[in-house]
Amino acid sequence: MDPAALDTLLKNQPALWRGKDRFSVEASIPTGFGALDNALPAGGWGIGGVTELLLEQHGIGELSLLLPALRHVVGGSASCTRSQPSSDSHATGWAALVNPPYVPYAPAFSNAGITLDRLLIINSGDDINTLWSTEQLLRSGLFGAVVAWVQKSGAQRQRRLQLAAESGGCWAAIYRPLHSQSEHSPVSTRICVTMEAVPTAAYRQRLTLDIFKVRAGNPQIVTIEPEEFDASQGAEWPVPNRLAALRGINNSVSTAAVSTAAVSTGSTPAKATPTTLRSI
């Protein structure tokens, strides 16, 4: 039998409740990554849900993962690169970073095309205040996205956040340490974020997203390739060989000198690099 016909047949049964239906029409924020959009049942980060992102360490591209979504929410222009600054930002909603582990650096965010005026940063301090602030923001109904960093939480608190996100029609992303994967958490989506180096491209990484829990969807693993992944935070990194070509410098020397220069706090290898670089 044709699956579509079967689908309509089942839909016409009012007594039949299917788990997928509840979430299939849900609104979502596009993640900016095709593979991830396909893997999530809402077709993006689901509005009215909490997404937990579990990771071992910071600085592996975990925030870049959310930049397209944040840009979508605060309404910056994606084309804000060095060639054309965003002139008309059609701001739609608010976004907030609650308790970020480091200082969110304005130039990088503006490079990524995010309207800074619409991105609130809240240094809430401890976990209690972080969860409280996140809940307040979610409930207000004004925010499109709330990103929070939490060390310790519990099922009860995560449920509160999930309910707040549902009532406020907001999407929340909560960063938690990797070891909390074993804890129960009643949120709509849980993803383990790991990173692996790509052997072919020495300065790019591949992000692996293990979606191990998702409402109305199937757990699966999504990889985001370095080509899609905008680890350069909106601006082009001065790629060595290209830079060298531009400056008309001997290509092989500069590539070798720069990409293989191993630096350490020890004195011997570090000394080698500066001399090479200075000669360029």
Add this chain to the structure above:
Amino acid sequence: MLWLALYFPQLPIDRQLIADEAAGSLTDNIPTGNISTDSNPTSGSLAPASFAIINGATSNGSTGNSATNNSKKKATSKNTKQSSPKGPRRRILACNKQAVANGIRVGMALKSAYALVPDLVVSDYDEACEAAHLEQLTLWALQYSSNVVPEPPDTLLIEIQASLKLFGGINSLLERIGSELRAQHVTVVPAIAPTPAAAMLFTRAGIRKQIGSPQALKTTLASVNVAQLPLDEFTFKGLRQSGIQTLGGLMDIPPAALTRRFGSACTEFLYKLDGRLPDPKTPYKPSDTFLLAVDLPLEAPDTQALIFPLKRLLGSLGGFLKARDLGIRHLDIHLYHHRLKRHSVALKFLDATANMDHLLRVTTERLDTVVLKAPVIALSLESAELAPLEREGRDLFQKSQSQNQSIEQVLDKLVARLGQEAIYTASSEEDHRPEKASASTLFNKRYPSQPWPARPLWLLKEPRVLNEQVTLHTLPERIENGWWDETDVRRDYFIASNTQGSYYWLYRLRHQPDQWWVHGLFA
């Protein structure tokens, strides 16, 4: 003109309720002591059964008066016909329902009252406190009319004709006033009449009628007993001798004869009653700034106990702001302790606000974080900064139903708990020094800056020394700037990754090329 008179027969006792509430930490349904008539709308929902819980006493909150200052009170209190102006006898001026149930009556000597109820709680009548409470109520009433006249010691006159349309008719207005007074636990006797003198007379006489037409006024006035009139002893004597019982009888006397017998003051009063003579009243004018204090009859051990008196004060602030058509931007709450210096809590709002629900939410949130060094004995509210309200036109078709809060309200709540510094938006500055290129502001509208070279999303507050193996990926980006002030920057920046794949923003100082520092993370 239509005047609503509010007579607060139990003002000294109602004031005491702050203490009862505070001690019991009960938020709702605190029984008020009440000796006014049973049909009183404010006393209907109160349950005397729970009353004894509060202080563990069978009767409670009865307010006696000291003989030293009761003569003043007696002159205005119609029921206390005490006849000992200079005697040392202490009498009961007002008492609560529980006390009445135990046989205590107003006017009873204190000794007799103690004989009936040995553990009667007595406190001295304080005229200043009562005046302060009346002023607080006057300020509160300003939200219903611009023409509010306090009639000391215990009556308010409010001109409501002009407010009827705004508040949706007389019944809904009365209901609203009644429920707010009930929330404040204030006993009230309302009366409505076309003239202020008649409204005053009815409310003091306990005639709770809504009299709108002159005809109804005339018939109601005619039935009032002359003993209720605020006349002098000489006139009363004359009336008794003439056998005049009701006001109707008095009004039948031709004016010339009336004046001859009782003097022109009596005639004028009668004419003002039915409106034949104008009776101008000077409306209460709020001062330029708001400062209202309340003494707590019992010490408040924690901030939770301050919420109820705060609600009363905030109600007055609401009336004040309405009358001045302003919003508050900076509110100071002063908490007074015994012997210690006062503790001040400052509440700053992003937008001037006159929304009392919002104010109360923010205030309670803020007070929750306050740790008291000592019990609070008094409390005051002071407006440090007032500002005109910004009104927004409402959409006829609300776009989003869930947006019932404004962003300022949400942020105010966060600021109240986390502090002003905790909330900001980043903005990029025209400075090439990495530390200065990002500033923390709140709603500082800027034009989009020029695009930057590759910059990390995370910046470390303090650069840290690199202590692991990394691989460099870029050529140096030299940043030399700031020689004109103390943060002189001469650095070469690189992008590098460690073995786990975290990407760093590294630099080394030009004059110290061996030392590598981590300044940011490419998250």
